[in-house]
Amino acid sequence: MLSIVSPSKAFELITKKCTKRVHDFSVLHISQSLGCVLAENVVSKIDIPGFDRSMIDGYAVRACDTFGASESMPSMLRLAGSVRMGESPVFELAPGECAFIPTGGQLPKGADSAVMQEYCQAPDSQTVIIEKPVAPGDHLIFRGDEVSSGLTLLESGTVINSGHIGAMASAGIPSVTVFRRPVVGIISTGDELVPAGSELSGAQMFDVNSDTLAACVREALGEPEVYGIIPDDADLLLAAAKEALIKCDMLIISGGSSVGLEDQTANIINRLGSPGVFLHGIAIKPGKPTIAGLVDDKPVFGLPGHPLSAFVVFKLFVAPLIRMMAGARKDERFPLRCALASDIASNHGREEIVMVKIEKREQRLIAHPLHAKSGMIGVLSSADGYIMVDRDAEGILENSEVDVYPI
Amino acid sequence: MLSIVSPSKAFELITKKCTKRVHDFSVLHISQSLGCVLAENVVSKIDIPGFDRSMIDGYAVRACDTFGASESMPSMLRLAGSVRMGESPVFELAPGECAFIPTGGQLPKGADSAVMQEYCQAPDSQTVIIEKPVAPGDHLIFRGDEVSSGLTLLESGTVINSGHIGAMASAGIPSVTVFRRPVVGIISTGDELVPAGSELSGAQMFDVNSDTLAACVREALGEPEVYGIIPDDADLLLAAAKEALIKCDMLIISGGSSVGLEDQTANIINRLGSPGVFLHGIAIKPGKPTIAGLVDDKPVFGLPGHPLSAFVVFKLFVAPLIRMMAGARKDERFPLRCALASDIASNHGREEIVMVKIEKREQRLIAHPLHAKSGMIGVLSSADGYIMVDRDAEGILENSEVDVYPI
Numbered sequence: 001m002l003s004i005v006s007p008s009k010a011f012e013l014i015t016k017k018c019t020k021r022v023h024d025f026s027v028l029h030i031s032q033s034l035g036c037v038l039a040e041n042v043v044s045k046i047d048i049p050g051f052d053r054s055m056i057d058g059y060a061v062r063a064c065d066t067f068g069a070s071e072s073m074p075s076m077l078r079l080a081g082s083v084r085m086g087e088s089p090v091f092e093l094a095p096g097e098c099a100f101i102p103t104g105g106q107l108p109k110g111a112d113s114a115v116m117q118e119y120c121q122a123p124d125s126q127t128v129i130i131e132k133p134v135a136p137g138d139h140l141i142f143r144g145d146e147v148s149s150g151l152t153l154l155e156s157g158t159v160i161n162s163g164h165i166g167a168m169a170s171a172g173i174p175s176v177t178v179f180r181r182p183v184v185g186i187i188s189t190g191d192e193l194v195p196a197g198s199e200l201s202g203a204q205m206f207d208v209n210s211d212t213l214a215a216c217v218r219e220a221l222g223e224p225e226v227y228g229i230i231p232d233d234a235d236l237l238l239a240a241a242k243e244a245l246i247k248c249d250m251l252i253i254s255g256g257s258s259v260g261l262e263d264q265t266a267n268i269i270n271r272l273g274s275p276g277v278f279l280h281g282i283a284i285k286p287g288k289p290t291i292a293g294l295v296d297d298k299p300v301f302g303l304p305g306h307p308l309s310a311f312v313v314f315k316l317f318v319a320p321l322i323r324m325m326a327g328a329r330k331d332e333r334f335p336l337r338c339a340l341a342s343d344i345a346s347n348h349g350r351e352e353i354v355m356v357k358i359e360k361r362e363q364r365l366i367a368h369p370l371h372a373k374s375g376m377i378g379v380l381s382s383a384d385g386y387i388m389v390d391r392d393a394e395g396i397l398e399n400s401e402v403d404v405y406p407i
Numbered sequence: 408m409l410s411i412v413s414p415s416k417a418f419e420l421i422t423k424k425c426t427k428r429v430h431d432f433s434v435l436h437i438s439q440s441l442g443c444v445l446a447e448n449v450v451s452k453i454d455i456p457g458f459d460r461s462m463i464d465g466y467a468v469r470a471c472d473t474f475g476a477s478e479s480m481p482s483m484l485r486l487a488g489s490v491r492m493g494e495s496p497v498f499e500l501a502p503g504e505c506a507f508i509p510t511g512g513q514l515p516k517g518a519d520s521a522v523m524q525e526y527c528q529a530p531d532s533q534t535v536i537i538e539k540p541v542a543p544g545d546h547l548i549f550r551g552d553e554v555s556s557g558l559t560l561l562e563s564g565t566v567i568n569s570g571h572i573g574a575m576a577s578a579g580i581p582s583v584t585v586f587r588r589p590v591v592g593i594i595s596t597g598d599e600l601v602p603a604g605s606e607l608s609g610a611q612m613f614d615v616n617s618d619t620l621a622a623c624v625r626e627a628l629g630e631p632e633v634y635g636i637i638p639d640d641a642d643l644l645l646a647a648a649k650e651a652l653i654k655c656d657m658l659i660i661s662g663g664s665s666v667g668l669e670d671q672t673a674n675i676i677n678r679l680g681s682p683g684v685f686l687h688g689i690a691i692k693p694g695k696p697t698i699a700g701l702v703d704d705k706p707v708f709g710l711p712g713h714p715l716s717a718f719v720v721f722k723l724f725v726a727p728l729i730r731m732m733a734g735a736r737k738d739e740r741f742p743l744r745c746a747l748a749s750d751i752a753s754n755h756g757r758e759e760i761v762m763v764k765i766e767k768r769e770q771r772l773i774a775h776p777l778h779a780k781s782g783m784i785g786v787l788s789s790a791d792g793y794i795m796v797d798r799d800a801e802g803i804l805e806n807s808e809v810d811v812y813p814i
Contacts, residue, residue: 049612050610086599104712147782153784161622162622165622166784166787167788170714171613172613192492193493196575196579196580203460203495206577208573210576211575211576212569212570215568215572215573219569307573337744377553377560377578378553380570380571381571381573381574
């Protein structure tokens with residue numbers, strides 16, 4: 001019999017035992033890659049910019065031709081041509097010459113700097129008067145200044161956002177290799193459960209976990225595979241779990257609330273294969289009756305049947321593992337520093353997860369605890385994040401600063 | 408000619424002028440609704456729980472039968488039956504009787520409380536010994552305690568997450584009405600632009616904005632419609648914009664960097680229809696040459712051609728409008744309080760948006776400014792959020808606390 005472990009020990013056990021990662025990948029056009037996990041380092045094949053460019057609208061010049069120029073003693077240069085966007089200038093600047101250049105235009109040969117338009121005048125179509133000196137390199141960006149060919153732009157494991165797509169597009173990278181999402185099977189069990197949309201009869205309850213955990217899996221970068229409600233019968237559950245493990249990379253069985261079902265789930269995981277259950281019970285509230293095991297190298301979780309408990313355990317322990325299996329780097333969602341809106345009672349024996357709703361009041365963030373008074377549905381419908389209250393904590397007073405972890 | 412306005416004035420103008428919202432909706436099964444915007448208040452049609460339930464594993468009793476019970480003076484009750492999950496008990500408790508009840512089981516008639524299993528012993532199959540008294544209502548949750556029929560669970564405008572799906576599933580709501588995503592047309596223009604995947608020749612550049620803004624539109628709850636690169640020609644641009652406005656709810660034209668293109672975009676918006684351009688120039692860095700107009704009631708933006716400027720202006724001004732058009736309530740992404748990793752230079756004349764990368768160092772969040780040293784691609788590939796540096800600010804010193812807004 002395994003003993004109950006602390007939440008941090010549970011997390012360590014899960015991440016140490018469950019080391020399998022998704023290796024299959026596909027190649028997508030970058031426009032289709034939003035939210036996918038990079039399966040390769042993205043390396044620039046080009047210098048950026050690809051040529052020496054002007055950063056201003058004005059005139060490309062040889063800096064030495066402008067030395068000492070001022071409003072009262074301007075330099076007078078001959079206009080040798082005009083640089084057009086997207087075209088390499090075909091002319092060169094000789095001493096005493098300049099050329100009109102737009103922002104982003106390619107510097108003509110012979111030029112080594114650019115002068116801003118507002119310091120120039122063009123009395124006729126041949127002549128440009130320069131009223132301010134420039135030094136070589138002024139107002140230019142040189143080939144490769146921003147990115148040189150061979151530089152890594154994005155690392156494998158990046159979860160692609162719009163900025164990443166921008167970086168790839170800037171380097172002209174049209175397509176990208178991304179990991180397949182891990183497939184997570186979801187089984188609900190409990191004789192009292194019926195699907196949403198049914199009429200409730202007797203003391204039945206709706207199956208909440210199938211749809212909720214499926215959405216949680218998607219948020220955690222997985223692909224859910226819902227097997228629906230399996231009757232609370234060891235042989236039926238074993239058969240369903242076996243079938244699911246053929247297709248899925250991970251399996252979640254959320255128990256009904258029947259007495260003894262927790263042990264039944266542990267038995268089923270052990271019967272499915274070895275090494276079997278490695279974690280049974282976490283000293284956390286809610287979520288104590290949580291089971292984790294491995295069947296061959298596939299993680300199998302037994303989550304509490306109570307939807308709020310299953311939700312909390314999923315967010316804390318299962319979601320980070322799915323993200324890891326998906327190849328994503330460490331989850332970098334940052335805690336929000338909030339002021340607590342009302343006292344949290346002292347806590348005895350188990351670390352407690354208190355869900356909160358965040359309110360922005362002027363420049364402050366206020367965290368409203370949702371636990372006791374909101375009920376399960378209030379918590380599920382309103383939670384923005386959670387606070388962790390230490391084991392045997394003395395309670396947290398109103399207005400204390402707390403770290404809220406986004407869900 | 409319109410004058411340049413402050414960022415806050417620009418935001419106010421945009422949200423005041425652009426009042427059209429998407430009204431079309433569709434009905435989806437809740438399992439398909441993740442990330443959609445609710446187009447109705449979701450109201451519970453049932454009481455939750457639907458019957459008086461036990462919150463513990465133990466025995467349903469009449470509280471008066473346990474008064475004064477203790478280990479040395481236990482109450483001895485007759486076992487009248489056993490409650491099964493999902494079934495309404497067919498028996499009633501007479502005085503002196505009790506019934507086994509699991510967590511979540513329906514309270515039998517006659518019972519008014521439950522005693523935890525650990526305070527009970529069953530010396531034979533007929534008898535239960537109770538060693539602790541309970542008061543009426545102890546360890547029970549009553550019908551409708553959590554949600555009563557008719558209560559609003561979620562409000563119209565909610566962006567549906569896994570918790571919301573959980574709340575709906577708990578109330579047995581199988582499907583939900585959600586808004587259609589607003590369709591946002593994207594036109595890139597600039598004679599120097601070529602699509603990613605092409606070979607660059609001469610002084611050409613890749614079209615970054617088409618793919619980047621499309622991803623930004625998706626992140627902002629819109630549906631992008633990419634029209635690709637249109638040559639920098641007024642008639643061609645006008646024709647493309649006209650066609651796009653037939654299908655799209657909003658149009659974004661991002662200019663190349665050609666001189667004069669900014670004015671050309673303003674002219675095109677005015678030629679497309681009335682009232683035309685209402686905003687031309689924002690006192691912000693980057694992003695000054697931003698244009699906003701209305702053609703009939705459809706917003707049309709002219710964004711700078713420089714990808715980082717277009718990205719910043721999109722995130723600050725366009726994304727919130729798309730979310731509003733999509734029917735979503737005010738964006739509640741909360742600022743992160745971070746310590747600044749390095750000085751930010753003083754600022755003159757325009758409010759400056761400085762993109763930052765956030766690092767978690769022990770219990771502190773550190774914001775690394777990305778502006779000067781990272782280049783455009785560095786910023787796009789690394790930014791987690793941004794700091795707003797006031798107009799004419801004196802600079803911000805290393806280690807100062809700053810508010811970082813997530814992008």
